[in-house]
Every structure is written in structure tokens, then in C-alpha cells.
Amino acid sequence: MKYMLLIYNNPAVYQSWPEEERRTLFADVDAIMTELRQSGELVGAMALADQSLSKTVRVRDGATTATDGPFAEAKEQFAGYLAIDCETPERAVEIAARWPDARYFAMEVRPVMHDSGADL
Amino acid sequence: MAPQVLGTLIRRYGSFDECEDAVQEALLAAAVQWPVEGVPASPRSWLVTVAARRLIDQWRSDEARRNREITAAGDIPAASPAADHGDVACRDDTLSLLFLCCHPVLSETSQIALTLRAVGGLTTAQIARAFLVPEPTMAQRITRAKRRLKASGARLTLEAQQPAERLPAVLHVLYLIFNEGYTASSGPSLGDSELTGEAIRLTRVVHALLPDDGEVAGLLALMLLTDARHAARTSRDGALIPLAEQDRGMWDPEAIRHGTELVTRALATAPIGPYQLEAAIAAVHDEAARAQDTDWRQILALYRVLERIKPSSVVRLNLAVAAAMVHGPMAGLDLLSSVDADGRIAGYHRVAAVRGHLLEMAGEHDAARASYLLAARRTTSLPEQRYLESRAARCHARS
Numbered sequence: 027m028k029y030m031l032l033i034y035n036n037p038a039v040y041q042s043w044p045e046e047e048r049r050t051l052f053a054d055v056d057a058i059m060t061e062l063r064q065s066g067e068l069v070g071a072m073a074l075a076d077q078s079l080s081k082t083v084r085v086r087d088g089a090t091t092a093t094d095g096p097f098a099e100a101k102e103q104f105a106g107y108l109a110i111d112c113e114t115p116e117r118a119v120e121i122a123a124r125w126p127d128a129r130y131f132a133m134e135v136r137p138v139m140h141d142s143g144a145d146l
Numbered sequence: 147m148a149p150q151v152l153g154t155l156i157r158r159y160g161s162f163d164e165c166e167d168a169v170q171e172a173l174l175a176a177a178v179q180w181p182v183e184g185v186p187a188s189p190r191s192w193l194v195t196v197a198a199r200r201l202i203d204q205w206r207s208d209e210a211r212r213n214r215e216i217t218a219a220g221d222i223p224a225a226s227p228a229a230d231h232g233d234v235a236c237r238d239d240t241l242s243l244l245f246l247c248c249h250p251v252l253s254e255t256s257q258i259a260l261t262l263r264a265v266g267g268l269t270t271a272q273i274a275r276a277f278l279v280p281e282p283t284m285a286q287r288i289t290r291a292k293r294r295l296k297a298s299g300a301r302l303t304l305e306a307q308q309p310a311e312r313l314p315a316v317l318h319v320l321y322l323i324f325n326e327g328y329t330a331s332s333g334p335s336l337g338d339s340e341l342t343g344e345a346i347r348l349t350r351v352v353h354a355l356l357p358d359d360g361e362v363a364g365l366l367a368l369m370l371l372t373d374a375r376h377a378a379r380t381s382r383d384g385a386l387i388p389l390a391e392q393d394r395g396m397w398d399p400e401a402i403r404h405g406t407e408l409v410t411r412a413l414a415t416a417p418i419g420p421y422q423l424e425a426a427i428a429a430v431h432d433e434a435a436r437a438q439d440t441d442w443r444q445i446l447a448l449y450r451v452l453e454r455i456k457p458s459s460v461v462r463l464n465l466a467v468a469a470a471m472v473h474g475p476m477a478g479l480d481l482l483s484s485v486d487a488d489g490r491i492a493g494y495h496r497v498a499a500v501r502g503h504l505l506e507m508a509g510e511h512d513a514a515r516a517s518y519l520l521a522a523r524r525t526t527s528l529p530e531q532r533y534l535e536s537r538a539a540r541c542h543a544r545s
Contacts, residue, residue: 028278066287069279111279113253140278142329143529145372145379146388 153239360416370405495524511545
């Protein structure tokens with residue numbers, strides 16, 4: 027079953043950490059990524075650039091506006107995702123729990139929709 | 147032929163990876179030599195011989211493995227038909243390889259991947275595409291499965307595989323491969339018929355090897371009778387069409403005839419089993435010229451037997467539908483409440499979908515709509531969600 031593990035964090039918090047702790051954080055991420063690659067469970071992963079580089083796009087009455095931001099004040103923002111294909115929902119939760127952001131912020135484990143349909 | 151050659155080699159020399167590489171090289175050599183020198187009298191033993199030589203050359207040239215060549219080197223067969231093991235050995239090699247790929251130390255996904263790779267001969271890229279994962283991910287899965295087999299010390303002899311005990315696992319894997327292909331949306335963007343075709347082909351092979359096994363025949367029949375409806379199950383734009391609304395003129399009469407024959411003979415000659423029953427149910431659906439001609443009494447009776455020999459929540463759901471078709475929606479809803487009480491399936495979107503259907507039959511459009519919408523929120527299938535939402539909209543229009 028495929029799951030998206032949505033990563034939420036606050037970059038400002040990590041920026042305030044000493045170098046040593048940040049290095050540990052990256053090492054944890056590398057270790058899980060290596061494990062998922064070797065286990066054949068990794069479907070994809072992407073980290074998002076800072077929210078200040080975002081553009082918010084809206085179309086109203088046929089007119090397109092693209093504004094910078096959002097510059098949300100939110101304590102936690104969407105920072106990236108892991109897409110995995112694993113045997114059980116429990117395994118998906120286990121992987122999410124080991125991702126460092128789960129210790130300081132939160133991970134969301136969400137099943138992915140698929141294109142298959144059983145007979146009706 | 148490649149799986150048999152691979153099976154023979156693994157049985158003799160043991161190492162899955164190295165044998166697979168050697169068979170690939172032998173196939174390449176054949177592609178170069180046969181068009182020029184003609185096809186040898188026994189292509190299989192030619193391939194076995196060449197692959198075995200490659201394997202041994204590889205071992206010889208490999209410093210680290212120098213000590214392993216001694217036992218293997220004396221075992222090279224001569225390139226003559228006399229060296230061929232004949233039909234029995236060939237049959238056993240294909241079956242043993244299939245049993246090895248479906249070995250209980252492997253997870254279901256690994257069993258599927260390895261079966262398609264080693265027995266089906268699909269490329270890693272094809273398997274990865276069929277399961278919508280990147281190729282390196284699938285390659286890694288296959289590598290790990292082989293490593294696990296090696297570590298478990300699984301042996302490739304038919305006796306070691308305990309055929310009777312392990313056949314159900316093999317059939318289950320073939321069924322899963324079929325289902326993966328069959329349920330894939332058949333919209334213009336997806337061409338997954340290769341998985342259903344591959345599953346049918348492999349099941350045919352097993353059926354040819356074990357013609358008297360009723361469950362093998364039953365599974366093959368089930369696949370044929372289900373796949374016969376494939377062209378009619380989705381509309382041009384990819385929306386799912388329920389069985390009752392399908393254009394039956396698009397069903398494949400040849401597949402229906404063959405499947406019906408297979409299951410009829412199996413039911414008459416072999417001990418009854420779940421695949422035979424499911425095939426029989428599919429045959430009853432397929433033989434009705436119009437949906438309203440469906441013999442629901444017979445389907446209900448078959449589901450009752452199936453529930454007795456292999457009870458499951460899915461069977462009980464289907465039983466509820468069949469009961470509703472024979473005795474009216476209230477009978478179905480009664481049965482459904484017992485499925486509801488079962489914790490394993492509670493919340494499962496299919497219960498809500500079936501309840502919606504039965505409530506709609508009973509004319510309870512508001513309640514039906516609520517059930518359909520609940521099911522639509524719970525499903526992870528896009529085509530099913532689309533279908534459920536349009537059913538809900540239809541109920542809304544009628545209420």
C-alpha cells in the first residue's frame with residue numbers, strides 16, 4: 027500500500043540549534059532514506075524550499091494573480107514528503123515515527139488514492 | 147523456456163543471482179548464434195550447457211570464489227539431446243522455481259515481484275511500471291527477496307518444496323497478479339493487460355503441469371471468466387460500469403466458453419474448493435444474456451457453500467447482495483448488520499457501498515445517499531470514489 031508521509035516543521039527552530047545537533051538530525055534522515063532505498067519501500071521524496079519563495083496563484087473571473095508567500099505565522103508548516111510503498115499501515119506509522127520531525131513537530135501519514143477499481 | 151533453464155541451473159548450482167546472469171548471457175549467445183548456425187536439436191539443453199559454462203567461467207575467473215568451482219566443474223552436461231532431462235525434469239524445474247519464488251519466508255509483494263521476474267521473465271522495468279514504483283525500488287525488492295531466500299537456505303527441489311502444502315500460496319500469488327492487472331483502470335493512459343495476460347499464462351502453465359488439480363483449474367477458469375468482461379467494465383472516459391449495466395455484447399464469448407468448461411469439469415472430478423466456487427459464480431453471471439436473467443438463486447447457493455468452506459467478510463458482503471436479489475433488500479440489509487458487527491471489516495468502505503446499494507433498492511434514497519457518501523470518503527480508489535459519488539447524486543435527485 028502506498029502512503030504519503032507529510033512532514034511538518036518550523037525551520038526557524040532548527041536554525042536556532044547548534045551545528046552538532048543539526049548534524050545529528052541530518053544523519054537520522056540519511057539513515058532512514060538509506061534503509062527505505064534498500065528495503066524497496068521508497069517511491070519518492072522531496073523537500074520544499076522556504077515558504078518565502080512560494081507564489082500563491084489564484085484565477086478569478088478569468089484573471090490570474092500570483093502573489094509572493096504565504097508568509098504564514100504558523101508554528102508548523104508543510105516542509106516536504108516521503109512517498110512509500112509498504113506492507114502494512116503499521117509499518118507506515120513506524121517509519122513516520124522515526125523521521126526526526128516527528129520528535130519535534132509532526133508527521134501526517136496519509137493513504138494515497140489509486141487508479142484500481144474492483145468489480146461493482 | 148528461460149524459467150525451465152533457470153530452474154535447472156538453480157537446482158544444480160544453487161545461486162539465484164549468478165544463475166540468472168548466466169541464463170541471460172546464454173539467451174544473448176542464442177540470439178547471436180541460432181540465426182547463423184540454426185536452432186540446436188534441443189534448445190533447452192543447449193541453453194543449460196552454455197549457461198552452466200558461463201557460470202563456471204565466472205567462478206573460475208573470480209579469485210574470491212576459486213574454492214567453489216571444484217565441486218561444480220565436474221557437473222557440466224554435454225550439449226546433446228541425451229543430456230536433456232526430458233519432460234518430467236523440465237516440468238519439475240518450472241514448478242520448483244515457482245514454489246521457490248512463493249516461499250513462505252518472503253513477503254507477499256516480494257513473492258509477486260520474484261515470480262514475475264524469474265518465472266514470468268518480465269524485466270524489472272516492466273514490473274516496476276505495473277506496480278507504479280521507481281525501477282531501483284523494484285530492483286532492490288527483487289535483490290532482497292533473493293538474498294532472503296539464500297539466507298533461509300531454501301532448496302530448489304520439488305520434494306523440498308512440499309507441493310501440496312505450498313500450492314495454495316502459489317495460486318494466491320497468481321491471483322494477486324491477475325487482480326492487480328484486472329482492477330487497474332483501463333483508461334487510455336494505462337495498459338495493464340500485460341499483468342492479467344501474464345497471470346493467465348502462468349496459471350495455464352501450472353494447469354498443464356497439474357491438470358487434475360481442481361483448484362488450479364478453478365483459478366484459471368475464474369481468471370478467464372472475469373477477464374472476459376474486461377472490455378465492458380469501464381466506459382471510454384475510464385469510469386467504472388457496474389456488472390448490471392455493462393454491454394454484454396462486449397464480453398468475450400470464447401473466454402466464457404473455455405472458463406465454463408474448465409470449472410464444470412473441475413467441479414465434477416475434483417474436491418470442491420474456493421477458486422472453483424468463485425469461478426462457478428462468475429460463470430453464472432457470464433451466462434446471463436441480460437442482467438435481469440441472472441440466476442441469483444444459484445449464486446446465493448454458491449456463496450452459502452463458499453461461506454461454509456472459506457468464510458470471509460468479503461464473502462458475507464456478496465452473500466448479502468445475493469440474498470437481496472433473491473429475497474428483497476431487507477434480507478440483504480439483515481445479513482449486512484452481522485457483517486457490521488464484525489470488527490475486522492467495520493469501517494471498510496465496501497460495507498457502506500453495499501448498504502447504499504441495498505437502501506437504494508429499498509427506495510430509501512436519503513439513507514442510501516448518506517451511505518454512498520460515507521463509502522466515497524473511505525475508499526482509496528479514484529474510480530470507485532467517482533462511481534459512489536455519482537450514485538449518491540442520483541439518489542439525491544430522486545429523494
